[in-house]
Amino acid sequence: EIVLTQSPGTLSLSPGERATLSCRASQSVSSRYLAWYQQKPGQAPRLLIYAASSRATGIPDRFSGSGSGTDFTLTISRLEPEDFAVYYCQQYGGSPPMYTFGQGTKLEIK
């Protein structure tokens, strides 16, 4: 099983600042199958980024994804009040193939 480790666990920033969230895999992951989600309290996760760097439909361009191999990054260029939430990375692959999620990064208002 491929384990995804997200850092930091909690990130405290102010609106307007830049956020950088990290996702590290225990073994190489295909960029095709690396995604990022946002989850707000009481809501289902929402797809932000798929294939490591492609924005999902309707996602603002302040969200961007990058990385390859075992290291991936989600960047939010200028934080808006509605961006404070928990973010998860997810991959599909391994042997046997399966989805795994990181443990999440909580982005909180400083």
Added chain:
Amino acid sequence: QVQLQESGPGLVKPSETLSLTCTVSGGSISTYYWSWIRQPPGKGLEWIGYLYYSGTTIYNPSLKSRVTISVDTSKNQISLKLSSVTAADTAVYYCARGAQQLALDYWGQGTLVTVSS
């Protein structure tokens, strides 16, 4: 607009079988992968398994012995059965659609299932 809606009992007794249904509206089940994911209260996301519309299934190895996912294409529904439940299976259960690069682009709102006597 594709919508997913989970339904089923909110309370299940220990050792019994949890049964949930995901009804898909606004789109077809065909050509997509349909996953079940769960989230214990205050914790992260755990993938349970997926079904391809043709009937092929892949399960999380940690749950494989207890999970069955099936499809009723005539009703546009995907079902989840999890047997021999314990308190550790208490969670919000989500169904989600796997589309481009298997990313989960549509999710149901989730349903809380509590395992308790």
